Amino acid sequence: MKTPRRYIASIWVGTLLIGASCSSSLAPQPSGKSISPQATDMPNESPTTDPISYLALGDSYTIGEGVPNQETYPVLLTKLLAAKGISISSPKVIATTGWTTAELQQGIQQAGIEGNRYELVTLLIGVNNQYRGLSLESYRQELSELLDQAIAFADGKTHRVKVISIPDWSVSDFAKQQGVDKEKVSSEIDAFNASKQEICLQRSVYYIDITNEYRQIGHQPEHLVEDGLHPSGKIYASWANQLLPEVHSSLGY
Numbered sequence: 001m002k003t004p005r006r007y008i009a010s011i012w013v014g015t016l017l018i019g020a021s022c023s024s025s026l027a028p029q030p031s032g033k034s035i036s037p038q039a040t041d042m043p044n045e046s047p048t049t050d051p052i053s054y055l056a057l058g059d060s061y062t063i064g065e066g067v068p069n070q071e072t073y074p075v076l077l078t079k080l081l082a083a084k085g086i087s088i089s090s091p092k093v094i095a096t097t098g099w100t101t102a103e104l105q106q107g108i109q110q111a112g113i114e115g116n117r118y119e120l121v122t123l124l125i126g127v128n129n130q131y132r133g134l135s136l137e138s139y140r141q142e143l144s145e146l147l148d149q150a151i152a153f154a155d156g157k158t159h160r161v162k163v164i165s166i167p168d169w170s171v172s173d174f175a176k177q178q179g180v181d182k183e184k185v186s187s188e189i190d191a192f193n194a195s196k197q198e199i200c201l202q203r204s205v206y207y208i209d210i211t212n213e214y215r216q217i218g219h220q221p222e223h224l225v226e227d228g229l230h231p232s233g234k235i236y237a238s239w240a241n242q243l244l245p246e247v248h249s250s251l252g253y
Contacts, residue, residue: 071232171219213238
């Protein structure tokens with residue numbers, strides 16, 4: 001989603017966010033739990049002495065709109081891993097504020113990384129689909145394709161791919177100022193996240209729900225940047241810390 005100051009005219013009323021027309025009565029609810037591959041899906045791998053390569057795919061939540069680069073969740077995650085003695089390269093980030101799933105697909109193609117392999121891949125995308133009112137059906141199709149790409153980048157090792165749920169931007173000051181229908185946005189985000197979770201289960205990919213926590217604290221001033229919409233570094237630090245145990249384990253440590 002784009003910030004209200006700089007992009008309010010071009011973000012269709014937002015950048016990180018999007019809106020699929022799902023009714024609150026029909027929208028499936030996410031479980032609120034992380035889902036990991038079964039032990040049989042995670043082969044024993046000896047830790048490598050070479051730096052771990054990391055690919056982070058997403059939108060403004062991945063590039064950290066409004067915060068310094070060192071406060072984004074991919075960078076914070078690498079710092080946490082390094083503190084545990086794991087040699088890891090700076091993340092390769094393919095993300096732009098306002099991107100939908102289709103635009104992320106285009107961004108990956110333009111990045112020219114086809115055939116590259118990474119020991120860790122994270123994916124957080126979908127808020128702009130919801131915000132723009134794009135269909136849940138197109139989201140499911142494009143997310144499935146993106147997840148297959150992510151698995152290919154991880155050399156087919158599904159336990160090396162981590163998918164993060166979509167935060168609920170309706171709790172933000174920006175949403176309040178715009179007078180959005182909070183229940184409608186929350187319902188649609190639940191539907192998008194439920195689809196994301198289902199697709200991850202189908203591919204034995206780890207899914208982490210950060211949405212429930214975000215709904216509790218995302219509105220607090222210390223958890224928002226200046227635009228009143230995007231998360232502060234404290235939120236990203238929480239995401240990185242929640243990812244750490246699963247990432248550490250899946251890397252073979």
